[in-house]
Amino acid sequence: MKKTMIIGLIIALICLTGLSSAHFTMIFPSDSEDSVWDVTPEDYIAELGDTKTIYTMWGHPYEHISFDMSSVPEIKVTKPDGTVEVLIPEEVMLDSMDEDGNMGTFLSYKASFTVDQYGDTVVSVKYEDADEDMIDYTKAVVHCGEEMWFGWDSMVDQQTEIIPYMRPYGMEEGFVFAGKALYNGEPLAGADVEVEIYHDLEAGIEIVEQAEELYPYDAPMVFTRLTKSNADGEFMYTLDEPGIWFVGATMEPEEGQPVRGVFIIPVLEEFPAEEIEVAVAEEPEAETEATPSTPGFESVFAVVGLLAALFIAGRKL
DSSP states (O other), X not given: OHHHHHHHHHHHHHHXXXXXXXOEEEEEEOSSGGGGGGXXXXXXXXXXXXXXXXXXXXXXTTTTEEEOOSSOOEEEEEOTTSOEEEEOOEEEEXXXXXXXXXXXXXXXXXXXXXXXXXXXXXXXXXEEETTTTEEEEEEEEEEESTTOOOSTTOOOOOSEEEEESSOSSSEETTEEEEEEEEETTEEOTTOEEEEEEOOOHXXXXXXXXXXHHHOTTOGGGGTSEEEEOOXXXXXXXXXXXXXXXXXXXXXXXSSSOOEEEEEEEEEEOOSSSSOOOOOOOOOOOOOOSOOOOOTTHHHHHHHHHHHHHHHHHHHHO
């Protein structure tokens, strides 16, 4: 009861301060609706023949805030050999928290496909949100097969699209993610690139409270990090925590809707988790006994002594 009251007060604090991170289309593989919010990097790994169910939600990943999706997303998968399969989205209501701190259910979508090839399958979603008046193109990679590292950098014909420069799985916390933002196939220069990590409900509430206490002048600056693409559309950013990261580059036209391309990167904990101690063989202790004389020295001195004695005796004679 006491814990519930504390959480309620934290939620109220969040609502009063009006804190907000960026909206993102979330692509979470899950075995069931009950575990969808417990997503981990391992959920983006598959065995050959697995059926993967992809849940698509709209909200603030950092704060764990959800909204109803205002249109049906277009979902497809691009397989390692380039084959494209269009999936049929199915409505699903998921439990979450709204921007006012109220718990409820939110309109989301799910779709399933079978992993029938080794390599990397790119799941891509196009979603248009009426309230935000924007189009969101999002990609996530599902990997299958030991050392079958191909297909992760495939282009999937999104209007605004991020092409990763490094393989987006097997990345540990502290790794740098770099990529290139394209708009209609051309480099998207000078674009805002938003970077945000996902939190589950309890962690989201706790960390937002801490941010508000530490940075009351601009707490959202630590929710959604920001960089820019260069003249060639390139950018990079260090992903310094384990979890599910969202990286999005936005095309801001002079007229019409903003069009954003998002790439989802599952980041592992540091490996190895602790520094491995390497056993070093100790050097044998030096012997304490006196070092014996070099062989032959004693006999030399004996001969010299004998010659000296003969020389003296001869002089006396």
